[in-house]
Amino acid sequence: MSDLTKLTAAELAASLASGEVSSVEATEAHLERIRAVDGDVHAFLHVNDAAIDVARGIDERRGAGEQLPELAGVPLAIKDVLVTTDMPSTSGSKILEGYMSPYDATVVRKAREAGLVALGKTNMDEFAMGSSTEHSAYGPTRNPWDLDRIPGGSGGGSAAAVAAFEAPLALGSDTGGSIRQPAHVTGTVGVKPTYGAVSRYGSIALASSLDQIGPVARTVLDAGLLHDVIGGHDPHDATSLAHDWPSFAAAAREGATGEVLKGLRVGVVRELTGTGFQASVEESFRASVALLEAHGAEVVEISAPHFEYATAAYYLILPAEASSNLAKFDSVRFGMRVEVPGGTVEDVMSATRDAGFGPEVKRRIILGTYALSAGYYDAYYGSAQKVRTLIQRDFADAFDKVDVIATPSAPTTAFRLGEKLDDPLAMYANDLATIPANLAGVPGISVPSGLASDDGLPVGIQFLAPAYEDARLYRVSAALEALLVDEWGAPLLDRAPVLNGEAR
Amino acid sequence: MSDITPDLVRHLGVLARIQLSDEEVTSLTGELDAIVASIAQVSEVATSDVPATSHPIPLENVFREDIPGDMLTTDEALRNAPDSDGTRFRVTAILGEEQ
Numbered sequence: 001m002s003d004l005t006k007l008t009a010a011e012l013a014a015s016l017a018s019g020e021v022s023s024v025e026a027t028e029a030h031l032e033r034i035r036a037v038d039g040d041v042h043a044f045l046h047v048n049d050a051a052i053d054v055a056r057g058i059d060e061r062r063g064a065g066e067q068l069p070e071l072a073g074v075p076l077a078i079k080d081v082l083v084t085t086d087m088p089s090t091s092g093s094k095i096l097e098g099y100m101s102p103y104d105a106t107v108v109r110k111a112r113e114a115g116l117v118a119l120g121k122t123n124m125d126e127f128a129m130g131s132s133t134e135h136s137a138y139g140p141t142r143n144p145w146d147l148d149r150i151p152g153g154s155g156g157g158s159a160a161a162v163a164a165f166e167a168p169l170a171l172g173s174d175t176g177g178s179i180r181q182p183a184h185v186t187g188t189v190g191v192k193p194t195y196g197a198v199s200r201y202g203s204i205a206l207a208s209s210l211d212q213i214g215p216v217a218r219t220v221l222d223a224g225l226l227h228d229v230i231g232g233h234d235p236h237d238a239t240s241l242a243h244d245w246p247s248f249a250a251a252a253r254e255g256a257t258g259e260v261l262k263g264l265r266v267g268v269v270r271e272l273t274g275t276g277f278q279a280s281v282e283e284s285f286r287a288s289v290a291l292l293e294a295h296g297a298e299v300v301e302i303s304a305p306h307f308e309y310a311t312a313a314y315y316l317i318l319p320a321e322a323s324s325n326l327a328k329f330d331s332v333r334f335g336m337r338v339e340v341p342g343g344t345v346e347d348v349m350s351a352t353r354d355a356g357f358g359p360e361v362k363r364r365i366i367l368g369t370y371a372l373s374a375g376y377y378d379a380y381y382g383s384a385q386k387v388r389t390l391i392q393r394d395f396a397d398a399f400d401k402v403d404v405i406a407t408p409s410a411p412t413t414a415f416r417l418g419e420k421l422d423d424p425l426a427m428y429a430n431d432l433a434t435i436p437a438n439l440a441g442v443p444g445i446s447v448p449s450g451l452a453s454d455d456g457l458p459v460g461i462q463f464l465a466p467a468y469e470d471a472r473l474y475r476v477s478a479a480l481e482a483l484l485v486d487e488w489g490a491p492l493l494d495r496a497p498v499l500n501g502e503a504r
Numbered sequence: 505m506s507d508i509t510p511d512l513v514r515h516l517g518v519l520a521r522i523q524l525s526d527e528e529v530t531s532l533t534g535e536l537d538a539i540v541a542s543i544a545q546v547s548e549v550a551t552s553d554v555p556a557t558s559h560p561i562p563l564e565n566v567f568r569e570d571i572p573g574d575m576l577t578t579d580e581a582l583r584n585a586p587d588s589d590g591t592r593f594r595v596t597a598i599l600g601e602e603q
Binding site for chain 2: 209331349365379390
């Protein structure tokens, strides 16, 4: 039954609903796949021992004639940034090794209520700080397209799990591109919803004015199905939006007809092309834009003059907020504690935080502490917040002229493990196309646009829409996805190398 | 060049409660210097007429009725504690000898 892992979540859901396949069979197939390939890929930090029991419970309810939600019985991988009561939650950090949360994150609770079967927790850069998963305290995840390359980050585990057919769906978090950039380098689909559209309650906070939870999948429709489950207002999250969201699965289904492209105004950002972008990435991007144009879209060049300051502003705002959020790791209430003979609480705390945090986390905490210090606050943090206003204005001006903005999702294809690990600024540059959406709170999606002509690795195209217009992203990307899959003759991931699961 | 010195990094470590080793101070000094030089460009466009944005979507403060809810039991609260006496978190001395 190993081909069950090749089904999309929508196909699997249909087979489950018709009784053709049981959730136990579907879950066992994915656990078998994890056993076969995860020694190489290392997408998972923890595999759920109880998954089969949960699946059996779904089968019994369905067998008893209960009407279940569409995704009931479909397996789900969960990024380790989200807390779970039945599995450890570490956020990729040693300081939280073995931490068992007393409550479930809201999105996890909603997924369980919808009958999704939690397969396990996926690897990530420590506290979601990174673009490669190499900053995980538990070792990197590898890209299923080339095991010597990075799967993106911070959500490389969720993207790799989906790309390697270890799970049909996964949950991710996106603070500066941590859902979209891994989607780009693994040939998968990732969505960062509008800020506040999905609850962050139970997401171990990185930068609270930027963090957003979203779906990771192999198709636009599957992402929409999962988004429908996890979205909506949550009284436990004070930044959660009270808004009447449409069905994103319905938007994806409607978009696949291609009607949406007729007269659609697509903006291409002058500042996000050329220098800094791998030629083959830009080539793939241009080909997708031309395809949209050939099917009725109007392509408009737009300018976003302040996007070039986005990465700089982001690396002030994020460390500032992270240094505050990570103050909770004090060695008293939870997490690691290092023994310091005769030491005070403060000595123990300082020794613990030195031992428990990895180099990138320390770098950002120290940077954030600096940016927030008296004398520097106005010049750095204050200025960065002003840049945020300017970037919002750039988006507002752009969306006066166009319906969606299209960009390459990231400047390069997957780079080799270790290549940028010792150069923080080179690592930070990976997020230059994804960061503006987080600073402005607008939704973004990355969908595969093809394979790069030079290295044969996946490339993603990013669409951005105004805040609250997440459904527009699903319509437009489903339309492009349908055209591209038609052109390719099969989904992009069919061309990924076979993982044989043998020791490397 | 920014003003990042080893002494400043050591001081930031104290503020952030991270006991940095000498090697960490040395590497962080160089790295922060490069990072700060790169991100300082924000001040080029952050002129006084531009208002600051703290949150991307304008939000109002959220209140709820002041009634107890969503509480953890003592056991749940202590379950992840590095040390406790069963009812409270246990820590080492709050004050050092010199205090």
